Amino acid sequence: MAISPVSSSTSVNKQIDSLGLDMQSLLQIILTQLTYQDPLKPVDNFEFVSQLAQFTSLEQARQMTDKIDNLLSVQSATQTVSLLGRNVDVQTDTALLTGVVKSVSFANSQPQLTIETESGSFLTNANISQIVSVR
Structure with missing residues (x-):
């Protein structure tokens, strides 16, 4: 009997930001950047951490926007039902x-x-x- 892998239930990997990239794709880009960097001029650790922080911040901002949109929809529905x-x-x-x-x-x-x-x-x-x- 074959066992199927457990898929991630988090929406972080499935959601796509305005650039059309999900978090997994962004991490893949960073990994590729590290793989093919010039060994004589490696990426500065500060720059690398800064890029990761920017990607994380972008993802969190997008998630917060989605949650605010959902909240506004619920508020609109509640106000309508009150009529x-x-x-x-x-x-x-x-x-x-x-x-x-x-x-x-x-x-x-x-x-x-x-x-x-x-x-x-x-x-x-x-x-x-x-x-x-x-x-």
Whole structure:
């Protein structure tokens, strides 16, 4: 029976920065640089450590940006859900409608509201940007 290797569950090796390189590729570049350096002019230790620190800093900044984006998405979802049962004024292409938010759904990470208007009809797939006021 063959045993498959355990893959790394960390997202560090799988995530790609804005240059299109993941951390593993950056470390491979440094290793190649050390392998083919001129023996008479080796890379200064300070420069080498400085490069590693820059790569690490770049990776941490990218991870922090991803986490902030996720936090903003969760905050937006929470704020949208808080509209349930609230009276809102919604601007449509034709008129300004007043109604109660009955449900919230998410399509492509964007909130879509279903609003029951004062006349008893339902406005579906309303966007947050269409809401003029909340009461």
